[in-house]
Amino acid sequence: MGACRMRLRSVVPLWVILGLSQAGTAQSPTYGLGKSPSAETIRAWDIAISPMGKELPPGSGSAKEGAQLYAQKCAACHGATGYGGRAPQLIRTENPTPPPGGKAPPCLSPCIRNETVMGIYSPYATTIWDYINRGMPFGKEGTLTANEVYALTAFLLYKNGVIPEEQVVDAQSLPQIKMPNRDGYVLPDWKHGNPRPFPNKP
Amino acid sequence: MDSKKASRRKFLKGGAAAAAVGAIQSASAQTPPAAKRSLKDEVAYGERSHYVTSVRVAVLERPSPDEFGLTFHVLTPLQDQVGIITPSSLHFVGTHRGAIVPDIDPREYRFLLHGMVDRPLEFTLEELKRFPSVSRVHFLECLGNRAKVDHKTVQQTHGLTSCSEWTGVPLSVLLKEVGVQKGANWVVSEGAEEVKGAGSIPLAKAMDDCLVAYGQNGEPIRPQNGFPVRLIVPGFEGIYNTKWLRRIKVVDHYYMTYNDYGHISKDPKVAALNLQWGPKSVITFPSGGQTLPGPGLYQITGLAWSGGGAVRKVEISTDGGHTWKDAEIRGQVHRMAHTRFGMTWKWEGQQCVLQSRCTDELGQVQPTRAQLAKFFNQPADYYHTHGVPGTDNMIQPWRIAADGSVSNAIA
Numbered sequence: 157m158g159a160c161r162m163r164l165r166s167v168v169p170l171w172v173i174l175g176l177s178q179a180g181t182a183q184s185p186t187y188g189l190g191k192s193p194s195a196e197t198i199r200a201w202d203i204a205i206s207p208m209g210k211e212l213p214p215g216s217g218s219a220k221e222g223a224q225l226y227a228q229k230c231a232a233c234h235g236a237t238g239y240g241g242r243a244p245q246l247i248r249t250e251n252p253t254p255p256p257g258g259k260a261p262p263c264l265s266p267c268i269r270n271e272t273v274m275g276i277y278s279p280y281a282t283t284i285w286d287y288i289n290r291g292m293p294f295g296k297e298g299t300l301t302a303n304e305v306y307a308l309t310a311f312l313l314y315k316n317g318v319i320p321e322e323q324v325v326d327a328q329s330l331p332q333i334k335m336p337n338r339d340g341y342v343l344p345d346w347k348h349g350n351p352r353p354f355p356n357k358p
Numbered sequence: 359m360d361s362k363k364a365s366r367r368k369f370l371k372g373g374a375a376a377a378a379v380g381a382i383q384s385a386s387a388q389t390p391p392a393a394k395r396s397l398k399d400e401v402a403y404g405e406r407s408h409y410v411t412s413v414r415v416a417v418l419e420r421p422s423p424d425e426f427g428l429t430f431h432v433l434t435p436l437q438d439q440v441g442i443i444t445p446s447s448l449h450f451v452g453t454h455r456g457a458i459v460p461d462i463d464p465r466e467y468r469f470l471l472h473g474m475v476d477r478p479l480e481f482t483l484e485e486l487k488r489f490p491s492v493s494r495v496h497f498l499e500c501l502g503n504r505a506k507v508d509h510k511t512v513q514q515t516h517g518l519t520s521c522s523e524w525t526g527v528p529l530s531v532l533l534k535e536v537g538v539q540k541g542a543n544w545v546v547s548e549g550a551e552e553v554k555g556a557g558s559i560p561l562a563k564a565m566d567d568c569l570v571a572y573g574q575n576g577e578p579i580r581p582q583n584g585f586p587v588r589l590i591v592p593g594f595e596g597i598y599n600t601k602w603l604r605r606i607k608v609v610d611h612y613y614m615t616y617n618d619y620g621h622i623s624k625d626p627k628v629a630a631l632n633l634q635w636g637p638k639s640v641i642t643f644p645s646g647g648q649t650l651p652g653p654g655l656y657q658i659t660g661l662a663w664s665g666g667g668a669v670r671k672v673e674i675s676t677d678g679g680h681t682w683k684d685a686e687i688r689g690q691v692h693r694m695a696h697t698r699f700g701m702t703w704k705w706e707g708q709q710c711v712l713q714s715r716c717t718d719e720l721g722q723v724q725p726t727r728a729q730l731a732k733f734f735n736q737p738a739d740y741y742h743t744h745g746v747p748g749t750d751n752m753i754q755p756w757r758i759a760a761d762g763s764v765s766n767a768i769a
Contacts, residue, residue, distance in 0.1 A: 185535050186531075190471075282614070290554045291616070297554075342625070343629075346634060351721060352634070
């Protein structure tokens with residue numbers, strides 16, 4: 157291995173060696189395995205939307221458009237009112253009685269109920285867009301257009317009292333929406349070897 | 359040599375014929391004798407004894423399959439396990455929403471590592487296997503592993519944890535290969551299942567001890583546990599151990615994915631008890647639902663573990679927590695892994711309460727519910743009926759009645 161490297165160095169021009177070592181002063185590849193993905197591959201795979209929304213695609217939608225889509229594509233599982241379906245609750249209700257024929261939606265850990273529906277509890281509206289886009293509708297994931305995801309996001313935000321009905325949501329406005337729970341979390345501060353702040357006495 | 363080969367062939371042929379007879383017998387609805395096993399059992403992939411019936415069950419709170427026909431959370435039968443390795447077939451399963459287990463052809467598998475890196479890279483499974491591998495024993499535990507008053511058995515109170523030997527490439531090796539850029543401090547990992555479950559973990563943890571794993575207990579990871587590749591984040595809540603791993607993106611801030619949003623907390627005291635599991639232990643024998651046949655000598659045994667590192671000490675109390683004795687560590691101790699403990703004990707036939715307490719390498723001590731209540735300024739019995747904030751690592755008491763029956767003694 158060492159001999160191989162020596163041989164290489166003797167035939168590689170000096171500027172290449174210098175160039176490589178400059179680019180990789182911090183870390184240079186050790187194994188050289190794997191291939192460089194194309195920009196298109198990364199764009200197609202990169203569906204995680206940051207709170208700043210920099211990965212959001214072009215497009216827009218409003219709650220009015222979203223209401224129609226919701227009735228067509230979401231209500232069957234989540235309930236016509238966003239409550240009482242067999243899938244988790246999406247819209248806060250003042251009257252938490254299951255509709256006739258319906259029953260209380262699954263409540264797990266975390267338990268999604270009224271104040272913890274994503275349209276209220278998520279500190280950023282981008283989380284709603286991200287999740288509808290990556291995971292809905294169940295069984296037909298990936299079939300919604302960007303405009304449809306914007307419209308459904310706007311609909312859920314409107315129904316949960318976060319934005320007015322007429323507000324158009326797009327890549328610029330979505331990250332700007334101030335969610336009621338924006339300051340409702342503390343980032344975990346993890347460090348190797350740090351004990352939990354708990355009185356560790358028997 | 360030739361005759362040896364011939365006789366071996368004859369033997370195999372005979373075996374195949376016997377298997378065929380078995381199949382015919384089954385088809386004509388005659389139950390074959392239990393001793394007659396299929397070729398698959400005898401040669402290809404062994405089965406456990408038909409006398410062994412230990413199985414996983416669904417969590418008490420939600421049946422599996424559910425209304426969508428999906429498997430949600432299923433529990434490991436800890437009461438039947440010996441040693442520290444959970445058989446892969448009995449490993450607990452937790453899914454984001456009753457996810458469908460994807461059928462991923464390992465030849466088509468791709469893993470993308472990108473974001474704030476100098477050289478984004480895409481790997482096949484074969485390429486991942488060309489990196490130096492490590493094998494480590496680690497527990498996994500779902501945040502939903504919460505003992506409740508109405509839970510009857512240790513499978514119900516603690517069955518959302520299991521322990522395996524995981525084999526794979528250290529994530530730090532792959533991150534060095536792509537060159538992490540300055541300013542990066544989180545990574546988002548994402549699965550390939552239909553909901554593409556994603557979560558954010560600190561870059562410091564990713565560089566510390568995480569594995570991009572393809573092996574579980576000596577064979578490829580089981581489909582329900584992430585075949586062909588999953589992330590192992592030792593000691594962290596189960597949800598961050600992304601199954602069917604397809605992508606890791608290096609980023610400069612917390613991404614607040616759907617999985618993240620479900621695990622956040624406003625109270626810094628609670629937030630500090632999240633993410634990484636505290637020291638925890640539970641007695642698996644005698645445990646809820648079991649019965650001691652009569653007074654006499656028994657081996658109390660159980661499992662201890664901690665997200666903070668290795669188990670340093672396990673103590674057992676047989677008098678409801680008044681006095682404690684050090685248990686023996688029975689087997690190997692691995693960091694962030696189940697650790698088997700035990701103690702020889704003579705039961706005199708009296709009613710009593712058994713419990714265990716774990717101390718880890720950081721000096722963290724497993725608390726009682728009353729201690730937790732004091733920490734959060736609640737009445738002493740508050741957490742008997744209310745959900746424990748953060749990861750639930752409370753001491754689990756089991757009551758032994760005079761007739762030898764064992765029950766949950768939380769309340």
